[in-house]
Amino acid sequence: MATSFWHPFANMSDVKDKSFTVVRGEGNYVYDKEDRAYFDATASLWYANAGYGRREIIDAIKNQAELLACYSTFGDITNEPAEELADFVAQRSPMENSKVFFVSGGGDAIETAAKLARKYFHELGQGDRTLIVSRKDSYHGTHGFGTSLAGIAPNRVGWGDLISGVALVDRDDPEDLVHLANSVGSDKIAAIFVEPVIGAGGVHLPTEGYLERIREITKEIGALMIVDSVICGFGRLGYWFGPERFGVVPDMITFAKGITSGYVPLGGVVVSGEIADPFFNKGATFRHGPTYAGHPLAAAAGIANCQFLENEGLIAKGQELEGKLKEALDASSDSPLIEEVRGGLGLLGALEFDTDRRQSDPSIMAKVQMEMRSRGFLVRPLVSSIAVSPPLSVTEDEIERLGNAFVDALKAADR
Numbered sequence: 001m002a003t004s005f006w007h008p009f010a011n012m013s014d015v016k017d018k019s020f021t022v023v024r025g026e027g028n029y030v031y032d033k034e035d036r037a038y039f040d041a042t043a044s045l046w047y048a049n050a051g052y053g054r055r056e057i058i059d060a061i062k063n064q065a066e067l068l069a070c071y072s073t074f075g076d077i078t079n080e081p082a083e084e085l086a087d088f089v090a091q092r093s094p095m096e097n098s099k100v101f102f103v104s105g106g107g108d109a110i111e112t113a114a115k116l117a118r119k120y121f122h123e124l125g126q127g128d129r130t131l132i133v134s135r136k137d138s139y140h141g142t143h144g145f146g147t148s149l150a151g152i153a154p155n156r157v158g159w160g161d162l163i164s165g166v167a168l169v170d171r172d173d174p175e176d177l178v179h180l181a182n183s184v185g186s187d188k189i190a191a192i193f194v195e196p197v198i199g200a201g202g203v204h205l206p207t208e209g210y211l212e213r214i215r216e217i218t219k220e221i222g223a224l225m226i227v228d229s230v231i232c233g234f235g236r237l238g239y240w241f242g243p244e245r246f247g248v249v250p251d252m253i254t255f256a257k258g259i260t261s262g263y264v265p266l267g268g269v270v271v272s273g274e275i276a277d278p279f280f281n282k283g284a285t286f287r288h289g290p291t292y293a294g295h296p297l298a299a300a301a302g303i304a305n306c307q308f309l310e311n312e313g314l315i316a317k318g319q320e321l322e323g324k325l326k327e328a329l330d331a332s333s334d335s336p337l338i339e340e341v342r343g344g345l346g347l348l349g350a351l352e353f354d355t356d357r358r359q360s361d362p363s364i365m366a367k368v369q370m371e372m373r374s375r376g377f378l379v380r381p382l383v384s385s386i387a388v389s390p391p392l393s394v395t396e397d398e399i400e401r402l403g404n405a406f407v408d409a410l411k412a413a414d415r
Contacts (some may be wrong), residue, residue, distance in 0.1 A: 002016040002017055003015075003016050003019060004135075005019075007019070010187040012303050013192065015374060019104065019281075020032065020373075021033050022051075023035075023054060025048075025051075025052025025405075026052055026053045026395065027051050027052060027053065028051050028052075028390065028391045028393055028394055028398060029052070030052065030317045030378070030397075032055075036376070036378060038373065038377065038378045038403065039376060039377050039378065039390075039398060039401070040052075040069070040378055040390065040391060041377050041378055041379050041388045041389075041390050041402055042378060042379060042380045042387065042389050042390070043387060043389050043390055043391045044161070044262055044388050045257070045262075045380075046199060046230075046231045046257055046258075046348075046358040047256075047257030047258055047261060047384025048264040048391050048395075049234055049235050049236070049257075049258040049261045049263050049305075049309060049314065049391055049392045050305055050308050050309060050312075050314065050391065050392070050393065051261070051391040051393040052260035052306055052390075054263075054305075055262075055306050056305075056307070056308050057260075057261065057263050057301055057304040057308060058263075059304075060300045060301060060303065060304035061068035061263065061264065061297060061300060061301050061304075063289075063300070064296055064297050064301075065297055065388060066083060066299035068296050069296070069297050070292075070295060070296065070297060071296065073102075073294035074158070074289065074291055074293075078294065079296040079299070080293065080296075081296045081297075081299035081300040081302075081303060082102060082294035082295075082296060082299045084296075084297040085099040085100075085303050085306070086099075086102070087101075087258075088303065088306055089255075089268070089270060089306075090270065091128075092240045092241075093169075093240075093241070093253070093270045094241065094243060094244050094248075094249045094250075094253075095249055095250070095251070095253075095270065095271075095272035096263075096272065096273050096274075096277070097274075098271065098272060098273065098274070098276075099270075099271045099273070099276040099280065100268055100269070100270055100271070101116075101268055101269045101271060101286075101289075101293070102266065102267070102268040102293045102294045102298075102299070103142075103153070103256075103266075103267045103268055103269070103289075103290050103292075103293055103299075104265050104266065104267060104290050104291075104292050104293075104295075105158070105255065105256050105265050105266070106141050106230035106256035106257060106267050107140075107141030107142055107143040107146050107253060107267075107269040108141075108143065108252055108256075108267050108290050109141075109152060109230060109254035109256055109267040109268055109269050110140045110141045110143060110145055110146045110149070110193070110228065110230075111141075111143045111144060111145050111146065112254075112268075112269050112288060112289075113191075113193075113226050113252050113254050113269045114132050114145040114149075114191070114193075114226075115286075115288055116188050116252070116269065116271065116275070116286060116288070117132065117190045117191035117224050117226065117252070117284060118130050118132075119284075119288075120190075120224070120275055120278065123277070123278040123279075123284045124283070126187070128187060129163050129187060129188060129189065129222075129223070129300050130165045130188070131167055131184060131188050131189045131190055132145065132149060132165060132166050132167075132188055132190055132191055132192075132193070132285070133167050133168070133169055133177065133191065133192040133193070134145045134149040134150075134151055134166070134167075134168055134169075134192070134193045134305070135151050135165070135168065135169055135171045135181065135195075135198070135244055136151045136168050136169070136170060137151045137152060137171050137194065137198050137201035137202060137204060137289050138150070138151035138171070138195055138198055138228075139151065139152055139195075139198070139200035140193055140202055140228055142155070143148050144163055145163055145166075147159060147162060147163075148163035149161040149166050149193060151168055151171070151198075151201060151414050151415065152200065152201050152383060153189045154333050154383070157277075160222045167180060167184070168270070169192070171198065171201075171204060172204075172206075172207045172210065173207075174209075174210055174214050174217060175213075175214035175367070177192060177214065177217050177218075178217055180215075180333075181221045181223075186220075186221035186222065187221075187222070187224070189221060189223040190212065190223060190224060191218075191223055191224035191225070191226050191252075192218060192223065192224075192225060192249070192373070193226045193227075193228050194214055194225065194226070194227055194228065194250075195227075195228045195229075195231065195232065195239060196211065196227060196229065196232045196242040196243060196245070196246070196250075197231075197232055197237065197242075197345055197346055199230075199231035199232070199348070199381070199387075199389075200231070200382060200387075201275050201383070202269075202350055202352070202382050202383060202384065202385045202387070203343065203348055203349055203350035203382075203385065203387050204342065204344050205326070205342060205343075205345045206246075206345075207343070210249060211227075211243065211246045211248045212246060212247065212316070213221065215248050215250065218251075220366075224250075224251040224252065224275070225248075225250040225251055225252075226250060226251060226254065226269045227241070227243045227248070227250040227252070227253045227254070227390075228253075228254050228268070229241045229242045229243070229253050229254060229255050229257055229317070230255060230256045230257055231257060231348075231389075232255055232346065233253070233257070233258050233259070233305070234255070234257070234258030234259055234309060234315070234349060235258060235260075235309055235314055235315040235316075235317060235318045235347075235392045236318050236346050236347055236392075237318050237319065237345065237347075238315065238316055238317070238318035238319025238320065238322070238346060238347075238391065239315065239318070239319075240278060240315060241253050241255065241270070244344075245273075245319075248266055249272075250272075251271075251272050251274070251275050252269055252270065252271050252272065252275060253269070253270040254267070254268075254269050255267060255268055255270065256268070257267075257404075259302045259305065259306065260298065260301040260302045260305050261305045263279060263301045263305065264295075264297055264298040264301040264302075265292075265297040265298065266299070266301065266302055272337055280348075309392070313394070314392040314393060315392070317347065317392040317393075317394075318346050318347040318392060319346065319347075320348055321347055321396070321399065322343065322344055322345060322347055322348065323344065323401050324396055324400075325347060325348075325349055325388070326342055326349060327346040327403070328339070328347045328399050328400055328402055328404075328406075329341045329343055329350075329351060329388070329403060329406065330403075330404025331403045331404070331406070332351055332403070332406045332407055332410055333357045335407070335410040335411070335414070336354065336357070337353055337354055337357055337364065337368070337405055337410050337414055338351050338353065338354065338410065338411065338415060339352045339353060339354045339355065340351065340352035341384070347389060347390065347392060347394070348387065348388065348389040349380065349387070349388055349389075350385040350386065350387045350388070351385055351386050351406065352384060352385045353365055353384055353386070355384070358384060364413060365381040366381060366387075367413040368381075368386060368406075368409050368410060368413045369381050369386065371408075371409035371410075371412045371413050372405055372406070372409045374410060376406065377402060377409075378406075379404045388402065390402070
């Protein structure tokens with residue numbers, strides 16, 4: 001019987017009769033219905049930073065469910081886990097006097113930050129500042145603003161009219177933002193979204209000085225810099241959020257994924273005190289928020305997860321193990337299927353597939369993915385590459401075995 005479950009980002013005509021069922025998880029591994037183990041080389045969808053089956057997180061969820069599983073935080077209503085997690089996040093933020101707006105996931109966070117940027121300038125009497133900018137190859141979710149800002153071309157087509165007042169700039173050249181400002185008028189730009197390392201667009205590292213220069217430009221033209229750390233946060237780059245690694249202090253940071261290691265959906269926006277000021281001190285109301293903003297069960301999971309990451313020293317692992325992961329991936333650099341190996345900045349990387357080979361055999365990446373799965377490793381094809389982003393609890397031995405599996409899988413797929 002074909003499934004009734006409609007999978008995200010899936011060709012259901014292929015998937016409906018041959019889905020892959022994950023039954024349980026333990027540590028850095030997940031298991032199928034036959035109880036075969038698979039090393040989770042992608043931390044699910046970039047988020048299982050703590051790994052699976054962590055009792056500290058599971059018990060926190062259970063205890064909170066028994067105490068208060070859910071309640072709205074609209075208006076003046078709050079709950080203790082939301083307050084505690086907001087304080088935890090704000091204290092580790094690179095911005096001064098940070099405030100934290102909770103949502104249900106990364107797409108919600110992008111929507112929130114984009115609307116807040118426009119609303120902030122409206123409150124300042126600069127209502128013409130509405131243009132929101134993103135980079136080519138970037139990914140900012142699939143909500144209204146996220147789809148409109150998509151730098152991955154296939155994610156933008158087929159939807160009809162999208163949100164107006166958005167623009168794309170070059171992925172690697174920060175001066176393209178200057179060119180845009182000169183073209184449209186710097187007083188029209190509200191904000192630019194920047195991923196510290198572009199994730200779903202193919203794991204593209206920033207060019208030398210890119211983020212630092214973007215911060216300078218936004219200050220020069222009076223716009224906001226919003227760092228999208230949905231993928232890069234909570235240890236993926238060796239820091240709590242990611243921009244700290246570059247010495248950059250943005251105006252907002254969007255987050256999700258790693259804040260709970262995926263145990264419960266949760267996201268949010270860290271907002272600098274300056275940007276929050278009209279709303280906290282001058283009477284403006286931000287008429288926005290999802291039903292589950294500040295959900296107590298999600299917040300309890302976030303607290304337990306963040307404490308686990310901190311207590312186990314996992315935040316730093318994103319930087320400490322980046323060289324080992326790059327070395328493991330480099331072992332495949334001489335494969336005729338591979339055009340480029342990307343990595344070395346954070347615990348994530350990608351194998352870029354040869355353009356001619358992809359054109360002559362469009363299924364080649366899927367073949368490699370299946371070869372890896374047959375060897376007990378779960379990896380993820382992107383547009384033109386296969387990405388890895390293992391849990392922060394990964395061992396050096398597991399990284400080495402991952403690299404060896406890629407070498408064998410590429411050879412098998414190339415036969």
